[in-house]
Amino acid sequence: MKIDLSASLSPRRKALFSDSHSASPQVARRQRWMQALGAALVVTALAACSKSDGDQKAPPKQDVQVGVVTLQAQNQQLDASLPGRTRAFLTAEVRPQVSGIIQKRLFTEGAQVRQGQQLYQIDAASLKAVEASALAAVAKAEASQRTLAATARRNAELVKIDAISKQANDESQAAAAQALSDVAVAKANLETARINLRYSRIEAPIGGRIALSAVTPGALVTANQANALTTIVQLDPMYVDFTQSSSDLLQLKRDLESGRYQKVEGNKVPVRIQLDDGSDYPHEGKLAFAGVIVNDTTGTLTLRAEVPNPEGMLMPGMYVQAKLPTALAPDGVMVPQQSVTRDLAGKPNVMLVKDGDVVERREIEVDRAVGAFWLLKSGLKAGDRVMVDGFQRVKPGDKVKAVEVDLKAKAERKSVRGEPPVQAAADAPAAPAKK
Incomplete structure (x- = not known):
């Protein structure tokens, strides 16, 4: 592109430009300034032309790519996620049934114990003495009963020949019967003494994991005391008690009656457990109980699930989320x-x-x-x-x-x-x- 700089100048400026050799220094400076201005105009014109050419060559706009589903x-099966707590399947608090001094503790705290395993030994010296006394009382009662029974048999023969009065015979028969009752009482006392002696050997009422011991050897314990010696819990299976809002239950019943949802079939409703850290428990449980009374304070119903616990991962008192199917959409x-x-x-x-x-x-x-x-x-x-x-x-x-x-x-x-x-x-x- 050819651009004539002289075309953009006025006649007066053209004269100044042509007479640059004879002009004064002020005129020369003015001429140099006009030359710089002309050069700037040329650069601006070239840039505009270049931009115009570039706009004509811009590619057309393309459609934006988006992801869709x-x-x-x-x-779709609908599940209810309900908060709950784990409970031991069986719990037994071990208490003494006789009084005495603890001689031995025969278990390891926190270990697994079996039903009938001995846990404590109470000093049984006094209990053995009571048993011996009861045994002697039985022997005495049996001897007396034999004597009175023989007298009653003789009197029964003598009264037939009027050798003794009927009153004497009746009294001997009554004495024999009373002696027989005394024998029974003595035997019952002996059995009680033997039971108390067996109670000096404190055994596990159920199998499970045993807790800490509340007493040590040498401690005095009393029969049926308030404080338990220890506690045994059975952890396999486990119970999970959770609650459901009564309003949610009513809404579900309305949806089922209207036909919006379908009822889940089956007698045993499966229950999935989510642990407190958000992970899923690997074993599935079954709904064992659904409450029929609404708590007047919280407005909720209590439900219970039975969950296998072979690895002992669940422990009593843990917070979990129970997920159970409620309907089908x-x-x-x-x-x-x-x-x-x-x-x-x-x-x-x-x-x-x-x-x-x-x-x-x-x-x-x-x-x-x-x-x-x-x-x-x-x-x-x-x-x-x-x-x-x-x-x-x-x-x-x-x-x-x-x-x-x-x-x-x-x-x-x-x-x-x-x-x-x-x-x-x-x-x-x-x-x-x-x-």
Whole structure:
């Protein structure tokens, strides 16, 4: 491109420019300034031309790529997650049944004990003496009874020949019967003494794990004292007691009666346990008891599950979450939680890719969370495509390039790379086959 600098100058400036050799120093400086200005105009014109050429060669704008998930209808099992505490299957507090001095402790604290195993030995010297006295009393009563019985037999023969009066015979017969009763009393006392002697050997009433001992050898204990010597708990299986809100139970009954949900079949309801650290307990339990009385303070019902505990992982008093199936949602539509956002009013909505790959914002209504999905109530249907990735790059009305996303495969890839697992993808709802 050729540019004539003289064309942009006035006639007066042209004269000054042509007469530069004869001009004064002030005129020379003015001429140099005009030359610099002309050079700047040339650079500006060239830059404008270059920019115009570049704008004409810019590539056309492409559609933004977004990740979508196509919704499907499936039979979805609904679970209730309820807080609970573990309880020992059997608990026995060991107390002495006779008084005396503890001579020996015959178990290791915290160890496993079997039913009938000796735990303590009480000094039995006085109890043995009582047994010997009772044994002598039995012998004395039996000797007296034999004498009186012989007298009664003789008198019974003599009264037949009127050798003695009837009164004498009656008195001898009564004395023999009383002697027989005295023998029975003496034998009962002997049995009591022997029982007390056996109680000096304190044994485990049940099998299980034994706690700390509250007494040491040399301690004086009394029969049926308030303080237990130790406690034994049976930990396999374990009970889990949890509570359910009465209002939630009423709502579930209404949904079942209306046909919205279907009742879970089976007599034994399976119960899954989640530990306090968030991990899943490996063994599944069964619902053993459902309460019929609502607590007037908390408004909840108590339920109990029986859970196997072969490894002893569960201990009494642990806080857990019990998950049990409550109903079945036929043809339920599940929406990934990562696709749902809420507006300023708190209403849930999703970005929907309609036919023609155009983005639309759709307000929806959700029922409950199932894993990392929402169970849909209204607003979407099976076959709709909802966005799960690329929200920041588009707005409603934009045309996009929709790419189907496999959430489960994505979670598995993150797991291989060592990234935190995405529960929304890993725990996709597993629904039973449609009938």
